[in-house]
Each structure stands twice: as structure tokens, then as C-alpha cells.
Amino acid sequence: MTWETVIGLEVHTQLATKTKIFSGASTAFGAEPNTQACAIDLAMPGTLPVLNAEAVRMAVMFGVAIDAEIGLISAFERKNYFYPDLPKGYQTTQLEKPIVLEGKVDIQLDDGRTKTVRIHHAHLEEDAGKSLHEDFHGMSGIDLNRAGTPLIEIVSEPDMSSPEEAVAFAKKLHALVVSIGICDGEMAQGSMRFDVNVSVRKKGEALGTRTETKNLNSFRFMERAIEQEVERQIDLLEDGGSVVQETRLYDGDTHTARSMRSKEEANDYRYFPCPDLLPVEIDQAYVDAVRASLPELPEARRARFVESYGLSAYDAGVLSDEPATATYFEAVAGQCGDAKLAANWVMGELAARLNSEDQLIQHCPVSAEQLAALIARIVDKTISNKMAREVFSAMWAGEGEPDTIIEARGLKQVSDSGAIEGMVDEVIANSSKQVENYRQADESKRPKMLGYFVGQIMKASKGQANPQQVNEVLLQKLNALL
Amino acid sequence: MHNLTLAELSAGLDAGQFSSVEVTQHFLARIKRLDGNYNSFITVTEERALAQASKADKQRSADADSVSALCGVPIAHKDIFCTAGVRTSCGSKMLDNFVPPYDATVVENLAAAGVVVLGKTNMDEFAMGSSNETSYYGPVKNPWHSDCVPGGSSGGSAAAVAARLTPAATATDTGGSIRQPAALCGITGLKPTYGRVSRWGMIAFASSLDQGGPMARTAEDLALMLNHMASFDTKDSTSSEQSVPDYCAGLSQDISGMTIGVPEEYFGEGLNPVTEQAVNAALAELEKQGAKLKAISLPHSHLSVPAYYVIAPAEASANLSRFDGSRYGYRCENPVDLRDMYMRSRSEGFGDEVKRRILVGAYCLSAGYYDAYYNKAMQIRRLIKEDFVSAFRDVDMIAGPTCPNPAFEFGAKGDDPVAMYLEDIYTIATNLAGLPGMSLPCGLVDDKPVGLQLIGNYFDEGRMLNVAHRYQQASDWHSRCAPGID
Numbered sequence A: 001m002t003w004e005t006v007i008g009l010e011v012h013t014q015l016a017t018k019t020k021i022f023s024g025a026s027t028a029f030g031a032e033p034n035t036q037a038c039a040i041d042l043a044m045p046g047t048l049p050v051l052n053a054e055a056v057r058m059a060v061m062f063g064v065a066i067d068a069e070i071g072l073i074s075a076f077e078r079k080n081y082f083y084p085d086l087p088k089g090y091q092t093t094q095l096e097k098p099i100v101l102e103g104k105v106d107i108q109l110d111d112g113r114t115k116t117v118r119i120h121h122a123h124l125e126e127d128a129g130k131s132l133h134e135d136f137h138g139m140s141g142i143d144l145n146r147a148g149t150p151l152i153e154i155v156s157e158p159d160m161s162s163p164e165e166a167v168a169f170a171k172k173l174h175a176l177v178v179s180i181g182i183c184d185g186e187m188a189q190g191s192m193r194f195d196v197n198v199s200v201r202k203k204g205e206a207l208g209t210r211t212e213t214k215n216l217n218s219f220r221f222m223e224r225a226i227e228q229e230v231e232r233q234i235d236l237l238e239d240g241g242s243v244v245q246e247t248r249l250y251d252g253d254t255h256t257a258r259s260m261r262s263k264e265e266a267n268d269y270r271y272f273p274c275p276d277l278l279p280v281e282i283d284q285a286y287v288d289a290v291r292a293s294l295p296e297l298p299e300a301r302r303a304r305f306v307e308s309y310g311l312s313a314y315d316a317g318v319l320s321d322e323p324a325t326a327t328y329f330e331a332v333a334g335q336c337g338d339a340k341l342a343a344n345w346v347m348g349e350l351a352a353r354l355n356s357e358d359q360l361i362q363h364c365p366v367s368a369e370q371l372a373a374l375i376a377r378i379v380d381k382t383i384s385n386k387m388a389r390e391v392f393s394a395m396w397a398g399e400g401e402p403d404t405i406i407e408a409r410g411l412k413q414v415s416d417s418g419a420i421e422g423m424v425d426e427v428i429a430n431s432s433k434q435v436e437n438y439r440q441a442d443e444s445k446r447p448k449m450l451g452y453f454v455g456q457i458m459k460a461s462k463g464q465a466n467p468q469q470v471n472e473v474l475l476q477k478l479n480a481l482l
Numbered sequence B: 001m002h003n004l005t006l007a008e009l010s011a012g013l014d015a016g017q018f019s020s021v022e023v024t025q026h027f028l029a030r031i032k033r034l035d036g037n038y039n040s041f042i043t044v045t046e047e048r049a050l051a052q053a054s055k056a057d058k059q060r061s062a063d064a065d066s067v068s069a070l071c072g073v074p075i076a077h078k079d080i081f082c083t084a085g086v087r088t089s090c091g092s093k094m095l096d097n098f099v100p101p102y103d104a105t106v107v108e109n110l111a112a113a114g115v116v117v118l119g120k121t122n123m124d125e126f127a128m129g130s131s132n133e134t135s136y137y138g139p140v141k142n143p144w145h146s147d148c149v150p151g152g153s154s155g156g157s158a159a160a161v162a163a164r165l166t167p168a169a170t171a172t173d174t175g176g177s178i179r180q181p182a183a184l185c186g187i188t189g190l191k192p193t194y195g196r197v198s199r200w201g202m203i204a205f206a207s208s209l210d211q212g213g214p215m216a217r218t219a220e221d222l223a224l225m226l227n228h229m230a231s232f233d234t235k236d237s238t239s240s241e242q243s244v245p246d247y248c249a250g251l252s253q254d255i256s257g258m259t260i261g262v263p264e265e266y267f268g269e270g271l272n273p274v275t276e277q278a279v280n281a282a283l284a285e286l287e288k289q290g291a292k293l294k295a296i297s298l299p300h301s302h303l304s305v306p307a308y309y310v311i312a313p314a315e316a317s318a319n320l321s322r323f324d325g326s327r328y329g330y331r332c333e334n335p336v337d338l339r340d341m342y343m344r345s346r347s348e349g350f351g352d353e354v355k356r357r358i359l360v361g362a363y364c365l366s367a368g369y370y371d372a373y374y375n376k377a378m379q380i381r382r383l384i385k386e387d388f389v390s391a392f393r394d395v396d397m398i399a400g401p402t403c404p405n406p407a408f409e410f411g412a413k414g415d416d417p418v419a420m421y422l423e424d425i426y427t428i429a430t431n432l433a434g435l436p437g438m439s440l441p442c443g444l445v446d447d448k449p450v451g452l453q454l455i456g457n458y459f460d461e462g463r464m465l466n467v468a469h470r471y472q473q474a475s476d477w478h479s480r481c482a483p484g485i486d
Helices: A053-065 A163-179 A219-238 A284-292 A298-309 A313-321 A323-336 A339-356 A368-379 A385-396 A402-409 A417-429 A432-440 A443-460 A467-481 B006-015 B020-038 B046-062 B105-112 B155-162 B179-185 B219-229 B273-288 B301-322 B338-349 B352-364 B371-391 B417-424 B428-433 B461-473
Strands: A003-014 A077-080 A090-093 A103-108 A114-126 A130-132 A141-143 A150-156 A192-202 A211-216 A246-251 A256-262 B041-044 B074-078 B116-121 B168-173 B188-191 B211-216 B259-263 B292-296 B397-401 B437-445 B448-456
Touching (some): A053 A114, A163 A192, A219 A246, A219 A256, A339 A368, A417 A467, A432 A467, A443 A467, B020 B041, B020 B074, B074 B155, B116 B155, B155 B179, B155 B211, B168 B219, B179 B188, B179 B437, B219 B437, B259 B273, B273 B461, B301 B352, B301 B371
Parallel strands (some): B074 B168, B259 B397
Antiparallel strands (some): A114 A150, A130 A141, A192 A211, B041 B116, B188 B437, B437 B448
């Protein structure tokens, strides 16, 4: 029996405005609890919201970036429910008239195909505060710093059919919102959070009952949560049971999800138009101006990387998706003068290290200038690739500029042809048996036998001989003996 | 001194006949001596008032030409306006301990003009009521009849002005809360166009209907107050950017040639004949001054009360959700968990009328009922607005009774909320349409005041004040004093 998976995403994206959506309080992350909540955020009596124009601009920017129709008149509703991190007792959000209407996002699949995921709409709303359940001895602490942070909730159509596609879509959105500067993309700080709607059906049948899993703030969690949910639903159905429409909550610590509430227990949010805010009216000229201000999108950047740096489509894709990576790469490539080598280093050594240390490229301890200087030393043959990796590690550890490290560690590569010839001659003279073997060997086997000589020479040079030069000289001298 | 109007007090201060400190002391002493009879104040801010008065005296003596007309004149604020450092209760146990750290824009504007604030006046809890019987601080008594209600929800402000405890007061009007108590207490009150006066710092009842305005004894005094209360406020998205005219400038203009519409629906069944008589006499006076009366129809008038009692509670049900016992205001003793804290704090902190409206509002917005109630009420609201828009194509102003009856006795409508709601039958439509309305005294029936209501076109407060002032030049109902008040 083959099952088909149907996935739709709701993506909460915090907008990178300086102040909140309805108040002048700062949105900066990481402040002491409740130090960035003003009277409006605290829902003090008599306070009123005033819409942040920058949040509107950013939402429109997202809309034009996904080729969406823009709601020239959008309006805010109140979504009513009681919770301590929601000070007003309602969330101000958009329901009937969202600011961003239908749009689309193309994703690249592993097999090279491109798939279009339709966006149903995206709407502006305010974030809630945070409830802290630890360290309060059975009570809960409330931090309202996040309350009122502007969000756009991006709602996709159920166009994805595997966890991989969902992740590809999520990553694409992430790259997009970061590229156009409307979100800082800091997943660990909750700047982008996913709710996934999942259902399964047999091929050709009508849509199955879906569940919604909330609270996923990493691509990895999202992938695992979808995999688990698909498996759970298939197991249920194959055992003759049925899927219950419900909201599920994913726990990132235990990697399990549990039912939060069923459809019957679902809240009646009693939405109605917010009387404190006028409808948001914008005109086409405004939309056009925002469109004109769009920075380079990841798609365009990828094409440019292929074109101007001669990168493969794959490499260009990896390097262009995240603006921070793209910027880093371009700085390295520009300064070291060898784009391909720069690409190899950024995608190879640097990416591996960032990954193993769970570090973002924005916080990379090795600056683009430093890496470029290092690569320049490879290009001018001062050091070998192997030495460069050692220098890179030292730079990561904070030992300073590449030249200083090369100097301090005596890593300079010997490229003096006279010195290398001398070392080669000496090794050949001391290895009569190996030389004899080499001479007797079949020509096809000879290249493999070079390793011994190279090893001896590198040992003699304490690893500092230019390996390429050593190879050339050695080959030349051995072949002269044939 | 307490019989002087705001304008006369201002002139006296200007002429040096008395100081602001003297005026303030006089009114404070009167409040202390007499308010036990009326219960019109929740909080009296004696020390602050005297400090403000002495500051105003210094300002006047330093530069008499540049101070505003209101500099050093005492007023009172309805306890719905937030006052920094002074308890703002909104007439509720829920906010009995609430001291805001900020001023309402109205409070700030008047403070900038140099007024002296005597205190905060009593009101129906969260402005929900037409009799002032729902206040946590006890009912306010009508100065004309101690057995009768002063009207509501701004009953404290109305009674305080009528009893000469303050020359003027701020108030708010969501469905008639300025005009109805003004009528029942024999004073003059104005509800401006929605958006004319900032709602920042004014505790919300129904946001799309709430509007602050002044109460005083004369139209001239209202003009003086409104000059400072009205402003465009960037902190209130619904406040109007229209510039604020000088409302005193056109007070005395001739009203001859003006067309005043008299809606037939405001003179039908339910209108007390004695009220009708007094209102007709007032209309005759306006006619005598050259205004043309024209019969008009506002065909959807009968739907205004039901529409209002869906929309206002719906908005209130959300507006009052913030009172949950967690950040400020009343919290129940020893809550065992979150749900317990919510339920008991709200059950114990709110009175019955507030609970009734929260329940009605939540019901009207519920899944399955939204279209039948909220949406339908919003459709009616548009029809009511259309009625007025089309009426104002033919007339400059509309006039009629403020309310169907004079003041009623305490408890008379206590068991029948609908009968109470019908007291606002002539005032509610203007809130639904966002139009300005005012009430001015036009007669006495058994020593009970009757109010004439004027309804103006959008932002036409100046012309309404003009008509009211002309009427008050030719009548003395506004200067009549309740029995027993010296």
C-alpha cells in the first residue's frame, strides 16, 4: 500500500523592526525580563495601539518578493483568548483582509527539479510574551519583552509531499526573508517558527484528516516531527483506526509530540475587527516603491555567482541561499583573487567547522579578510593546503593573522628549487633499493611507488617542501635514471 | 463664588478679584461639606489641587497675557481618565488599587492649559449604566431629588457640576453617558464627534463609540473646555487630524436662517408628555430666533438600541479581558492555579452589569452567532449612519429630547435592564454614527430638569455650541439651581 503525504506550513516570522508593531518599545533580543515592555505592551488601562509603518513596509516587501498580490486595504482583528503571556486577552492579528495575498515560492528538489509551493496569504500580527515554567517553584514567570514584536504569519497551501520538501521550502523562506532584510533569521532565538499541517492519504484518494504540530523552531525538529507524524498516522490507519483532527505540541528535548487539544476542544477565538486601529490603506505607488527597493534575491544571486565567479550551479546554490554566507564568500573571493578556492574553503573547511561548533557564519571567529589572506598564501605557494588547515585552526582559536601564525609556527613552505633538488638528490642517493625497484617496475605501477620518496623528502624538509615542486623534481630525476 | 461659571471665574482671576488658591479652597471646602449628600467624588486631590492653584497664580502674575483662559480654574475629571499618580478606579473594585503612571491626553491637555484638578468623579462601573447605580463606590444622588438617580454613566461629573462642587468636569459618552446625566441634572454637556477628543488614557468601554467631552453649566463653558480637550493625538489612531477651531469664536452668531431638523421618531411612543412639552417650547424659542424647523425622519432609529447592545458589549468583552488579576488591579486571595486566579479575580472584581455585558458580548461574537448578532448590528449601524447623512443634506442641525423621561428613582429599573437601556433611546444613534451631540437644560417638571438634545453634523461642534449659547442667552434653565443649594 503506498501512502501519500500532504504537508502545509504556517511560518511565524519575526520582523526586524527596531520597535514593536503597536508600541515604541525595543524588540532587541536578550534583555532582562520585562525591561522592554511599555504600558501598551503591558495592556495598561486606557492605552492604545499605533501601527508601526516599518512593519507594514516589511510585510509588503515579503509580498513583492514572492510575487504576491498585495492587499491595498488590510485590516486588523482581535483574536480573543486568555493566557498570561497575552496581556490584552486578545491578539491583534489579520483574518479577513491580510496584507499579503496569494503568492508562490519555488523550491529546488534533490533530483534537480523545481517545485512551486503556493502561498495562501501572509498576515501581520503581534507576537505574545513568554511563559517561563522553570525556576519559579511551581509558579510561572512571565516575560513580556517579546509581547508585541511584529510577525508575519506566512501560510502555505498544502503543496509539499515529503519532509524533505517541507524543509526545502522552510529553508527557502528563511533565505528569502533574511536576504531582503525583514528578519534576522536567528532560529535559536525564535525569529522563525513553524507549525506543520500533516495528513496522509492513499494515492488518488481525497485528503485525509490533518493534524497541526506547533512550536517547531529548527529545520531538524521540523523534519523529525513530520517524519514521526506521518508514521503515526499511517500506523493508525493501517491498524484500522482513524486520525483525529487535533493540535499537537512538539517537545524539542524528548523529540516527541503530544496532543494539545482536539477539534472539539478548539478555542472559539471570537474574532472581530479591532476598533482601535483603522484599516491599513496603501496605494500601488507605495507597493511599486517597495518593489524597487528590493535587494538581490537568492535566485538572482545564484545566477550571478555562476556567471561571474564561474562556480557550478550546485556550489552557487549553496553559497547564495544564506545572505550571510553569500556576503562572506564574496568578500573572501574578492580579496584572495581565486573564487574557486574561496568557494572550496567556505563550503569545506569553514562550513565543517561552523557545523561542528554549532556556530553561525555571522559569529565566525575567522573573518572573511583573514580567510582571504590565508588563501592568498596558498595561491602564492607560501604554504600547502595541509599547512593552511593548520593555520586555519590556529586562526579559529584566536591566534591572530595568518602571516603571524605562519611565521610563529615556521610553516613556510620551501619552494627554493635548489634546496628541493638537494633534498631529492639526497633521498635518491640513500634509497638505492627503492630506486632499483622503481626502475624494474612496470610503468603503470610507478606512480604509486612515488609515495615513498615524497614521504622521505617531506620528512627531510619537516613538511615544508612545496609538494607540487617535490613531485615535479622527483619525477624528473627518477625518470632520468631509467 | 461657586455660582460663577467657568468663564466668569476665568474673568475674575484675570481681573485679580480672587486668586486660584482662593477659588480652589472654596470648592474644596464645599466638596468636603456637601459631597456626603451626593457621593459625586471618588477621590478628592486636595494637596495636588492647591499646589496646581498656587502654580497657576504664579503663572498669571508672571505673564497674564500668555496664560490660557483656563489657567487656575478648578475642574474635576471623571474617574475613567488616567491621572498619573492618582488612583483611577473606573468605578470598579477591579481598579480600586490602580494608580496609573501616565496621564490621559485629555488630562495632559487640560493640565497644559493650567487647570486645577479637584478630584475624580464617580461613575457607573466601567461606564456601563444609565443611573450611576453600578458604581463600586455607591450610587450618586441627583442634586435635584435625593431619591432620584443622576443618570449615567457620568453621573458623578453631572451631579458635581449641578451641586456647584465644581464649575466643570470631564466626562465620556458611549451611548449617552454625557448627555443623559446632563439632562437629568440640569446642566449642559457635549459629546464631540468621534475622533475629536483623544481616547488615549481613557479606559475603554466600547472603543468605536467612546468619546470624551465636557460638562458644565453653560455652552460657553463647554466651548472653553473643548478648546483644550480636543486635539489630534498620534497616540490614538482613531483621533482626527482636522485642526481644532476656537469654539468660543462663533458662540454669539445669529442663528436665523439655520434649518433645524426635528425627527418624528424622537417624538413618538415612549416620550413622556411633560418632556415633550418642554422640548417643544425650546424648539419654539429657536424658531423665534429665526431658525427654521423642518420635520425629518430617521427611519432606523428604533434599531439603534438593539444594535448598540450588541456592538458595545462585543467590544467591551474584549476590552475588559486585560483585567485578569495578573499585572495590576484586583487579584483574588490565594489563587490555587491560573484558571482559579482568572475566574475568581474577575468574578469578585467585576459587578453584575459589567459581567452581564461581557457575557452578552462574548455570546454575540461566538462561532455560529457572529453573523446573526455582530454582523447584523454592524449592518444596522451603517443604515443609522446613512439616515443621518441623508438628513444632513437638508438640515444644519437636528434637535429633540435627550431622553424620554426626567430622572427616575433609585431601583426603579434595577430589575429590568432593558427598561434601563431604553433611557438611552435618543442618544445612542449619534454614537453609532460618530456624530456630535449635546444636551442643555430646557425645562423643569416637578423640579426635575429636562434636556434638549442637539445633534450636529461631523465636526460641527462650533455651530452646536452657537445654537446652545443663543438659546441660553434667551432662557435661564441652565442657571436654575437645585433646591437646597445655596
